[in-house]
Amino acid sequence: xxxxxxxxILIIFVIGHLLGNLQIFLGPDWINGYSQHLRDxxxxxxxxxxxxxxxxxxxxxxxxxxxxxxxxxxxxxxxxRQYAKATxxxxxxxxSGLIVLAFIAYHLAHFTVRITDARFALLKPDPLGHxxxxxMMVYGFKSYLVSGFYxxxxxxxxxxxxxxxxxxxQSLGLNDKKLTPRLALGGRIFAWLVFVGYTSIPVAILLxxxxxxxxx
Amino acid sequence: MNFLLRVWRQPNAKARGKLVxxxxxxxxxxxxxxxxLDILNDNLLGRGEEPIAFDSDCREGICGTCSLTINxxxxxxxxxxxxxxxxxxxxxxxxxxxIEPFRVRSFPIVKDLVIDRRALDRxxxxxxxxxxxxxxxxxxxxxxxxxxxxxxxxEAAACIGCGACAAACPNGSAMxxxxxxxxxxxxxxxGNPERVTRVLKMVQVMDAEGFGNCTNTYExxxxxxxxxxxxxxxxxxxxxxxxxxxRSAGE
Numbered sequence: 001x002x003x004x005x006x007x008x009i010l011i012i013f014v015i016g017h018l019l020g021n022l023q024i025f026l027g028p029d030w031i032n033g034y035s036q037h038l039r040d041x042x043x044x045x046x047x048x049x050x051x052x053x054x055x056x057x058x059x060x061x062x063x064x065x066x067x068x069x070x071x072x073x074x075x076x077x078x079x080x081r082q083y084a085k086a087t088x089x090x091x092x093x094x095x096s097g098l099i100v101l102a103f104i105a106y107h108l109a110h111f112t113v114r115i116t117d118a119r120f121a122l123l124k125p126d127p128l129g130h131x132x133x134x135x136m137m138v139y140g141f142k143s144y145l146v147s148g149f150y151x152x153x154x155x156x157x158x159x160x161x162x163x164x165x166x167x168x169x170q171s172l173g174l175n176d177k178k179l180t181p182r183l184a185l186g187g188r189i190f191a192w193l194v195f196v197g198y199t200s201i202p203v204a205i206l207l208x209x210x211x212x213x214x215x216x
Numbered sequence: 217m218n219f220l221l222r223v224w225r226q227p228n229a230k231a232r233g234k235l236v237x238x239x240x241x242x243x244x245x246x247x248x249x250x251x252x253l254d255i256l257n258d259n260l261l262g263r264g265e266e267p268i269a270f271d272s273d274c275r276e277g278i279c280g281t282c283s284l285t286i287n288x289x290x291x292x293x294x295x296x297x298x299x300x301x302x303x304x305x306x307x308x309x310x311x312x313x314x315i316e317p318f319r320v321r322s323f324p325i326v327k328d329l330v331i332d333r334r335a336l337d338r339x340x341x342x343x344x345x346x347x348x349x350x351x352x353x354x355x356x357x358x359x360x361x362x363x364x365x366x367x368x369x370x371e372a373a374a375c376i377g378c379g380a381c382a383a384a385c386p387n388g389s390a391m392x393x394x395x396x397x398x399x400x401x402x403x404x405x406x407g408n409p410e411r412v413t414r415v416l417k418m419v420q421v422m423d424a425e426g427f428g429n430c431t432n433t434y435e436x437x438x439x440x441x442x443x444x445x446x447x448x449x450x451x452x453x454x455x456x457x458x459x460x461x462x463r464s465a466g467e
Contacts, residue, residue: 078316079316085433086438093431
């Protein structure tokens with residue numbers, strides 16, 4: 001139940017973050033203005049960041065405890081093992097979750113703290129005086145290695161969400177026999193929409209459809 | 217039909233077990249899986265070898281005593297069916313068949329394929345009953361029960377307590393069993409007075425017995441010979457949340 005509630009909070013963040021990012025397709029003014037708006041929140045922004053961090057910590061702490069108990073519940077594994085229904089995603093939530101955690105750590109260092117790419121400090125403010133997030137994203141994703149890791153991280157997030165985004169209904173008891181298969185399908189569709197939405201940004205940049213607003 | 221069987225042999229609870237190969241020859245396709253093991257055991261006895269120990273009783277899918285993991289699936293490949301309802305025609309001729317016990321820490325192995333499932337009994341003893349003496353069967357319409365509730369309670373009551381849910385669960389969780397027992401009583405007026413204490417106590421004992429946690433993989437409902445739906449687990453989660461709230465509200 002704790003996992004379900006913290007999971008829902010994180011899913012809401014994933015949706016909000018995606019909507020924010022997709023503004024790159026509306027041009028530099030939109031996304032630069034949006035990020036300025038976020039920074040202008042000041043203490044509220046930090047409150048949200050700390051809240052999200054705590055949510056992640058609780059989500060991971062509780063699930064790791066559950067995973068340890070689950071491992072203890074079957075000390076001697078089956079020699080032969082077939083699954084009749086359990087999906088790959090549902091059986092590998094800890095693995096996909098921990099790789100997504102590693103991805104988030106890199107992602108924050110890359111675009112939030114900006115310590116992995118020295119060029120980001122050289123970017124001039126845009127004509128409206130905002131930090132040029134638009135060009136930062138373009139230069140950040142120009143590297144195949146960075147974009148590749150981003151797509152891989154998103155793929156594992158998709159795997160995680162394809163189980164998690166419908167699983168919480170069951171944990172909270174918010175379903176019945178008819179609803180469960182529909183929710184499972186809906187969860188999978190949602191997860192892949194997240195994947196397509198996020199990865200469209202590096203793909204568009206690598207294809208040259210989105211170009212930097214300034215030269216370095 | 218001929219089969220190569222790889223059977224888990226373990227002389228007692230403490231000994232280390234291993235898979236041992238046996239050949240089952242000239243088996244009729246209409247032999248049940250357990251009859252095939254009987255034939256093999258007759259042959260073993262004839263050669264002066266120790267027969268394979270396995271559990272069975274009614275052999276018509278209603279008692280929940282048989283408990284084999286066949287080729288990695290609880291009760292074998294013919295869902296929904298208990299091992300006793302599985303026929304050799306389901307397998308290809310000359311197939312290799314791996315037979316293991318249900319593997320859950322809370323179901324310790326007694327010998328070979330025989331396991332001790334008293335952990336499930338202890339969950340039921342914690343609250344899976346009605347304390348009041350109900351006497352003999354009352355007049356049918358003296359306590360009205362909505363049709364929907366009666367059907368749902370009947371579905372849950374179909375659980376035969378075999379433990380395949382826990383055996384198949386990647387986490388060794390007995391949630392489907394406990395959910396069926398909690399649901400079947402809480403849906404009926406006779407079970408309603410003890411609804412709050414029942415779910416709290418049964419879940420507490422389930423956890424204390426060392427079963428794992430439900431991660432909603434639904435592997436349990438796929439192997440359940442009584443076709444108990446995993447939506448009863450959602451119902452158990454609801455019942456548990458409701459009971460915890462009531463308990464903390466001081467009821």
